[in-house]
Amino acid sequence: MKAKEKLPLGMRCTTLLCALLAYSSILLGQTLADKLGYPEGARLLIVHADDLGMAHSVNAASFEALTNGHVTSASIMMPTPWVAEVAAFAKTHPDVDLGLHLTLTSEWSNYRWGPIGRDSVSGLLDEDHYLHGLCHEMAETATAAEVELELRRQVEQAKRMGINPTHLDSHMGCLVYTEEAFFQAYLNVARDYDLPTLIDRESLTGMSQHLAKYVTPKDMVVDRVLMAPDTAQGNFVATYDEALTNLGEGVSVLLLHCAYDNAEFQAAAAPQKAFGAAWRQEDFDYFSSQHFADLLKKENIIPVTWRELYKKWKARS
Numbered sequence: 001m002k003a004k005e006k007l008p009l010g011m012r013c014t015t016l017l018c019a020l021l022a023y024s025s026i027l028l029g030q031t032l033a034d035k036l037g038y039p040e041g042a043r044l045l046i047v048h049a050d051d052l053g054m055a056h057s058v059n060a061a062s063f064e065a066l067t068n069g070h071v072t073s074a075s076i077m078m079p080t081p082w083v084a085e086v087a088a089f090a091k092t093h094p095d096v097d098l099g100l101h102l103t104l105t106s107e108w109s110n111y112r113w114g115p116i117g118r119d120s121v122s123g124l125l126d127e128d129h130y131l132h133g134l135c136h137e138m139a140e141t142a143t144a145a146e147v148e149l150e151l152r153r154q155v156e157q158a159k160r161m162g163i164n165p166t167h168l169d170s171h172m173g174c175l176v177y178t179e180e181a182f183f184q185a186y187l188n189v190a191r192d193y194d195l196p197t198l199i200d201r202e203s204l205t206g207m208s209q210h211l212a213k214y215v216t217p218k219d220m221v222v223d224r225v226l227m228a229p230d231t232a233q234g235n236f237v238a239t240y241d242e243a244l245t246n247l248g249e250g251v252s253v254l255l256l257h258c259a260y261d262n263a264e265f266q267a268a269a270a271p272q273k274a275f276g277a278a279w280r281q282e283d284f285d286y287f288s289s290q291h292f293a294d295l296l297k298k299e300n301i302i303p304v305t306w307r308e309l310y311k312k313w314k315a316r317s
Contacts, residue, residue, distance in 0.1 A: 031250030036312040046253045049074040053083040057265040061258040069288035075101035078154040087161040097305035099167035106131040111268040116153040121146040135174035144181035167306040169198035196220040223250030230274040258284040
């Protein structure tokens with residue numbers, strides 16, 4: 001490097017250097033629990049229910065799990081048909097931890113929805129003017145500008161309905177596992193609304209390491225995300241027991257999907273079995289059980305919410 005190109009002390013880092021520093025912080029840094037001042041080796045767990053708003057069955061089971069079970073957090077799909085019911089619940093339960101499950105797909109065969117607004121987002125629409133069924137289908141036609149516009153519309157719609165989201169996450173992972181520009185849109189929206197996003201350190205140092213360059217030391221990053229595989233149905237107790245017994249240090253997010261196995265959701269989910277009505281009933285049963293509560297105590301796992309973690313994150317000196 002020539003003398004005139006040397007970086008003086010105090011000068012802001014270049015884009016590349018910032019990216020490298022951020023990546024090093026993620027790779028080599030403390031767990032999120034350490035950064036937030038929890039005791040060394042602490043294991044914290046956000047028990048998180050996805051898909052609120054999708055159906056009355058999903059809402060009813062999730063509300064029960066949030067208020068009388070052991071689920072600590074949930075997220076809402078704003079374009080879905082039963083969102084008004086979630087908004088009413090949020091108003092009467094202001095302390096419940098509710099985020100937004102940012103939604104760019106409509107994956108069920110016979111039960112569909114579109115975006116919040118259809119103008120200026122034609123790339124998000126399939127031939128029937130619903131959202132595409134799969135992430136890769138959406139990514140083939142949508143632009144980053146369309147994605148970001150729809151994400152902002154979903155946040156604004158939530159606020160208009162009296163919902164004050166505690167975090168943002170991505171339905172089906174579309175914002176994380178498709179285009180880098182979509183991941184940037186995800187971060188842009190979160191930063192503008194001062195909300196944490198579901199980003200985890202294990203992914204950013206593994207399969208999603210190409211995205212680490214967009215994450216800054218100001219972004220709150222959990223340590224890992226867990227979810228039962230699509231082969232777990234009928235064996236949830238053993239699957240979850242093993243995952244919790246072997247839970248790593250730091251902050252983990254365990255994603256589940258609650259619903260009652262009733263006629264409404266059987267019809268909505270048909271013919272799909274994975275994540276269908278029986279699957280979601282088993283999820284609800286496990287995380288509402290005394291067995292689960294006892295296992296948390298036995299393993300000294302601390303249940304937490306997005307709200308309390310982000311409050312601690314923002315209060316750091």
